[in-house]
Amino acid sequence: xxxxxxxxxxxxxxxxxxxxxxxxxxxxxxxxxxxxxxxxxxxxxxxxxxxxxxxxxxxxxxxxxxxxxxxxxxxxxxxxxxxxxxxxxxxxxxxxxxxxxxxxxxxxxxxxxxxxxxxxxxxxxxxxxxxxxxxxxxxxxxxxxxxxxxxxxxxxxxxxxxxxxxxxxxxxxxxxxxxxxxxxxxxxxxxxxxxxxxxxxxxxxxxxxxxxxxxxxxxxxxxxxxxxxxxxxxxxxxxxxxxxxxxxxxxxxxxxxxxxxxxxxxxxxxxxxxxxxxxxxxxx
Numbered sequence: 001x002x003x004x005x006x007x008x009x010x011x012x013x014x015x016x017x018x019x020x021x022x023x024x025x026x027x028x029x030x031x032x033x034x035x036x037x038x039x040x041x042x043x044x045x046x047x048x049x050x051x052x053x054x055x056x057x058x059x060x061x062x063x064x065x066x067x068x069x070x071x072x073x074x075x076x077x078x079x080x081x082x083x084x085x086x087x088x089x090x091x092x093x094x095x096x097x098x099x100x101x102x103x104x105x106x107x108x109x110x111x112x113x114x115x116x117x118x119x120x121x122x123x124x125x126x127x128x129x130x131x132x133x134x135x136x137x138x139x140x141x142x143x144x145x146x147x148x149x150x151x152x153x154x155x156x157x158x159x160x161x162x163x164x165x166x167x168x169x170x171x172x173x174x175x176x177x178x179x180x181x182x183x184x185x186x187x188x189x190x191x192x193x194x195x196x197x198x199x200x201x202x203x204x205x206x207x208x209x210x211x212x213x214x215x216x217x218x219x220x221x222x223x224x225x226x227x228x229x230x231x232x233x234x235x236x237x238x239x240x241x242x243x244x245x246x247x248x249x250x251x252x253x254x255x256x257x258x259x260x261x262x263x264x265x266x267x268x269x270x271x272x273x274x275x276x277x278x279x280x281x282x283x284x
Contacts, residue, residue, distance in 0.1 A: 164231070
């Protein structure tokens with residue numbers, strides 16, 4: 001299978017537009033169309049239905065997406081492994097959810113590199129289910145998540161927690177003022193969503209729904225509203241009174257877990273990195 005055909009397919013599937021896909025891939029629109037026809041000929045079925053100003057995935061196209069993503073990801077791992085010519089170099093693929101990167105992992109990349117000067121590092125940002133699939137398939141070495149899966153093949157180790165506080169760009173009298181102030185929904189995982197639904201009264205439809213705390217913070221500062229954000233992230237804004245804690249709102253702690261495969265062939269090599277990650281994250 002020509003990997004260029006798969007990458008072109010995924011770009012068209014994402015943009016739902018041959019012209020935009022061509023621009024993003026630095027190709028002509030006719031080249032994109034030719035690649036899709038080649039792919040369909042190889043598969044023996046259509047992957048898109050082409051209607052006027054509307055491109056839709058066929059059933060076969062929908063089924064192809066995860067296979068195309070897995071094949072391209074596997075090829076990236078192959079390049080990663082083969083491209084490291086020094087046999088003494090450590091190789092690590094580290095993944096996390098968007099908010100994990102914001103709150104924990106991104107500031108630690110420099111420290112990880114300092115602890116392992118010969119480390120060859122690749123990062124991945126995905127949802128927890130996608131990270132689990134990558135771990136089970138061997139494409140990912142270590143994942144960091146809020147809600148660890150209960151899978152016998154995976155080891156889950158609690159490495160810390162993050163304290164979330166409800167804050168607003170204005171002083172509010174009580175929780176009941178949230179609807180009037182506007183709400184920014186930041187997805188902190190299943191347990192958080194259940195707690196929020198139970199303890200926060202009558203939340204209105206959010207002005208913004210995001211998985212990234214940095215996007216939520218920037219929106220709050222620019223447009224206003226209320227949101228749950230890491231206490232450590234907003235402390236400077238509380239001090240200069242650009243943000244305020246919402247009265248009567250309980251703080252929510254989200255435990256952070258490091259997950260990895262118990263049966264990985266590289267586990268012995270990865271153990272020193274795992275131990276350093278545990279230590280560094282506990283210091284955050």
